[in-house]
Amino acid sequence: MIERLRILGRSGLDILAIQGRSAIFVVQSLYGIPSFRKGGRLLMEQLYAVGVLSLPIIVVSGMFIGMVLSLQGYTILVKFGAEQSVGQMLSLSLVRELGPVVTALLFAGRAGSSLTAEIGLMKATEQLTSMEMLGVDPLRYVIAPRLLAGFITMPILMLIFNVVGIWGGYLVAVDWLDIYEGSFWANMQSATSFDEDVMNGIIKSIVFAFVIAWIAVFQGYDAKPTSEGIGVATTKTVVYSSLAVLGLDFVLTAIMFGDF
Amino acid sequence: MTDESDNIIVIRDLCFKRGEHVIFDHADFDIPRGKVTAIMGPSGCGKTTLLRLIGGQLKPDSGSILFDGQDLFKLSRNDLYELRRTKMGMLFQSGALFTNLSVYENVAFPLREHTNLPEAMIRDIVLIKLQAVGLRGARDLMPNELSGGMNRRAALARTIALDPEMIMYDEPFAGQDPIGMGVLTELISLLNKSLGLTSIVVSHDIHETASIADKIYVIAQGKVAGEGVPERLMEDNSQLVQQFMNGLPDGPIPFHYPAQDYFDDMMGSIES
Ligand SMILES: Nc1ncnc2c1ncn2[C@@H]1O[C@H](COP(=O)(O)OP(=O)(O)O)[C@@H](O)[C@H]1O
Numbered sequence: 001m002i003e004r005l006r007i008l009g010r011s012g013l014d015i016l017a018i019q020g021r022s023a024i025f026v027v028q029s030l031y032g033i034p035s036f037r038k039g040g041r042l043l044m045e046q047l048y049a050v051g052v053l054s055l056p057i058i059v060v061s062g063m064f065i066g067m068v069l070s071l072q073g074y075t076i077l078v079k080f081g082a083e084q085s086v087g088q089m090l091s092l093s094l095v096r097e098l099g100p101v102v103t104a105l106l107f108a109g110r111a112g113s114s115l116t117a118e119i120g121l122m123k124a125t126e127q128l129t130s131m132e133m134l135g136v137d138p139l140r141y142v143i144a145p146r147l148l149a150g151f152i153t154m155p156i157l158m159l160i161f162n163v164v165g166i167w168g169g170y171l172v173a174v175d176w177l178d179i180y181e182g183s184f185w186a187n188m189q190s191a192t193s194f195d196e197d198v199m200n201g202i203i204k205s206i207v208f209a210f211v212i213a214w215i216a217v218f219q220g221y222d223a224k225p226t227s228e229g230i231g232v233a234t235t236k237t238v239v240y241s242s243l244a245v246l247g248l249d250f251v252l253t254a255i256m257f258g259d260f
Numbered sequence: 261m262t263d264e265s266d267n268i269i270v271i272r273d274l275c276f277k278r279g280e281h282v283i284f285d286h287a288d289f290d291i292p293r294g295k296v297t298a299i300m301g302p303s304g305c306g307k308t309t310l311l312r313l314i315g316g317q318l319k320p321d322s323g324s325i326l327f328d329g330q331d332l333f334k335l336s337r338n339d340l341y342e343l344r345r346t347k348m349g350m351l352f353q354s355g356a357l358f359t360n361l362s363v364y365e366n367v368a369f370p371l372r373e374h375t376n377l378p379e380a381m382i383r384d385i386v387l388i389k390l391q392a393v394g395l396r397g398a399r400d401l402m403p404n405e406l407s408g409g410m411n412r413r414a415a416l417a418r419t420i421a422l423d424p425e426m427i428m429y430d431e432p433f434a435g436q437d438p439i440g441m442g443v444l445t446e447l448i449s450l451l452n453k454s455l456g457l458t459s460i461v462v463s464h465d466i467h468e469t470a471s472i473a474d475k476i477y478v479i480a481q482g483k484v485a486g487e488g489v490p491e492r493l494m495e496d497n498s499q500l501v502q503q504f505m506n507g508l509p510d511g512p513i514p515f516h517y518p519a520q521d522y523f524d525d526m527m528g529s530i531e532s
């Protein structure tokens with residue numbers, strides 16, 4: 001019994017220690033950002049690697065999810081004779097929930113894992129320490145641009161996901177299921193508010209971006225410098241960020257839309 | 261006994277532990293300026309750890325490391341980076357070139373980061389440094405296209421790009437064929453003389469090291485087991501030093517990792 005308590009206490013302390021280390025780590029990296037003279041190029045490279053290279057998966061997924069939403073929505077709504085409001089259902093579910101959450105999950109799998117693996121490998125091959133010995137702070141040179149690129153690109157990817165999703169839904173609803181185009185758009189516009197729905201989606205996405213980028217770079221930087229360690233760290237990035245995103249999504253939704 | 265100012269590095273009473281494992285136990289080192297000092301010892305005895313302590317990447321549990329009279333662990337983060345930038349260089353065991361940059365860009369990296377030199381000047385410096393290690397012709401290759409020895413030489417060119425006062429080499433000869441080994445030995449000794457550098461070479465290749473070292477430290481079991489000029493160390497009558505210098509498999513440094521009694525251990529497997 002005492003032994004169990006001891007283990008519990010010990011793992012509690014370990015968790016706190018890791019939280020503390022990762023908090024210090026993120027603050028130090030962000031503190032290192034303002035050297036824009038040389039940082040600009042580094043940031044551009046990462047915006048490309050993290051953002052542009054994630055575009056294909058975001059666009060394709062957005063397309064299919066929009067199409068499926070329209071189809072499913074139609075089959076349900078048509079029973080109530082309400083199939084004309086499929087546009088409204090499509091835009092609300094994308095803008096409020098699926099856009100931010102699915103983008104975040106895809107981003108964690110596509111960009112987060114590769115950030116972790118890349119940084120972990122740089123650590124394992126002593127590139128980070130050799131950079132330190134050349135008098136260049138890896139937090140500033142390697143970590144900060146990646147962290148920042150994550151913050152910046154994910155909300156943008158989310159917006160692209162939504163636009164493509166709505167287009168996909170439109171194709172299914174209007175071109176295939178013969179929903180009247182005017183009512184598709186009109187219903188959507190009257191039901192979706194910019195302040196409440198679009199902004200809340202963007203806020204969610206910014207929070208998720210922060211969490212995923214943080215988890216990904218910290219797991220890489222903190223990885224055991226062996227091939228096994230990098231594998232474990234990459235898995236942790238995907239698992240922790242997915243759980244964090246889903247958990248935070250519930251909390252944020254409760255705060256944003258919970259007051260009836 | 262040498263004057264303090266002749267030593268670029270003075271280490272006193274160094275203690276360092278990894279968990280329960282004591283790596284340094286009140287060890288003292290003096291690294292003479294402008295000379296080649298070799299650090300030798302069985303693998304796992306803490307040679308790389310010593311270099312990392314000197315580089316300020318690890319903090320000792322107690323004791324002091326003075327670089328040019330300044331205590332490394334009293335420096336602020338910025339001053340420590342400044343010191344690494346201007347005075348010390350380290351060559352890692354693997355070379356540790358940046359894999360996303362070409363050989364040329366690797367050597368240019370510290371120049372681009374720390375100076376505002378025009379591109380033409382950077383090019384000149386990079387080519388001079390690459391010429392010094394014999395890789396001027398390989399400047400457009402990527403690190404994964406180089407052999408192990410070339411990798412280390414390219415990393416060496418990067419290390420000397422900013423003209424440090426001291427270079428630490430971590431096992432520069434490990435895994436080299438005899439020719440590569442000869443090239444590196446020659447290079448270390450040449451750089452030391454022509455650039456007036458101080459060199460610290462970690463190695464267990466006794467002959468190569470003894471041929472270029474002005475001073476050798478043998479570390480074992482957390483302490484300095486022997487020190488001095490190579491010839492004197494060969495004649496050192498401590499058993500430890502003899503075991504190491506002559507490559508005897510068993511001696512004061514046991515062949516076996518500490519373990520319980522062999523017989524008990526074999527019998528124990530039935531019960532559990
Ligand atoms: N990151 C680490 N964590 C825990 N122990 C380590 C770590 N790095 C090295 N050690 C231990 O420290 C000791 C000294 O290592 P090192 O300085 O690399 O030895 P070597 O003399 O072969 O270079 C070894 O016993 C090694 O197991």
Ligand SMILES: [Mg+2]
Binds near residue numbers: 307309430
């Ligand atoms: Mg070593």
